[in-house]
Amino acid sequence: MLERVAVIGLGNMGLPIARNLLRAGFPLTVHNRTKAKAEPLVAEGAAWAESPAAAGARARIVVTMVSDDSALDGVVSGEHGLLGALERDAIHVAMSTVEPATARRLADAHHRHGARYVAAPVFGRPETAEQAKLWVIAAGAGDAVETCLPLLKALSRGISRVGEDPSRANLVKLAGNFLLLAMLEALGEVFAFVEKAGMNRLEVLETLNGALFASPVYQANGERMCRGAFSPAGFQLALGLKDARLVLRAADQLGVPMPLAGLAHDHLLTGVARGQGHLDWTAVAEVLRDAAGLGSR
């Protein structure tokens, strides 16, 4: 029999994740700070819970997919928070991209309450989530991760298990997002370079990606930049800035210089300062176009 599941946080990622769990047959309860976003799922058969605590009380596995560390802390320990309501041995699967230190702290707090914490951040955009093709990085106690596997398989094309310490999953996720930030920075610089020389950016992308990388990730993000397809955002520039901050903070704690992360941070910060935080993170290319005297959209 499938476990009772709750999903808290129905944004760009949480909504398709919850929908796939519902379609896979999990008895599902949902909660979101803004209730209206839950309505389509309730129409499809999910139960609505008025608070994270009410959602937590109804489930054996609670998935959270909220924006950042402070939103996750609020959902867990704020007023009507999840933690106090969890049944003994219930599992909280935290999918947000947060600081490794946050995962460690929350895992301890869950342990003190007799509940279990699994970190399961994901790679993939909202459309990947819709297709149930995310890549999950999972870490937590072996039996807890095992119990979650049917749920994780229902929303992913791959699962990497990276150990028992939940913070490791968040570290791997940050490492991946750092590579993506470095890619966006490099693509943005190349597009300014070739555009200023009067060349067609899309043609150059196809040539270089075909010759060097053969990467669907380069292709999709490069095309978004060339077409100026920044709205609606799949992943908001402001959330990219959050991730650059998390990488820099974790690198600082580990004593590892990551100068590229600093560069990406500054360009994302410029994008937010220009009022573009709500756009897709590929809009960082506009900061680089502007710096090259090409103006910006």
Ligand SMILES: NC(=O)c1ccc[n+]([C@@H]2O[C@H](COP(=O)([O-])OP(=O)(O)OC[C@H]3O[C@@H](n4cnc5c(N)ncnc54)[C@H](OP(=O)(O)O)[C@@H]3O)[C@@H](O)[C@H]2O)c1
């Ligand atoms: N989008 C992507 O491509 C992608 C890919 C991989 C990982 N991620 C990560 O997944 C997480 C969610 O991203 P997203 O794109 O789904 O973000 P999003 O569309 O902005 O959704 C954010 C969700 O968090 C909720 N939330 C924000 N602040 C809150 C608070 N203080 N208390 C309670 N709920 C709060 C929002 O509720 P409201 O509806 O009320 O605002 C919404 O449900 C982030 O950690 C992100 O880094 C995103």
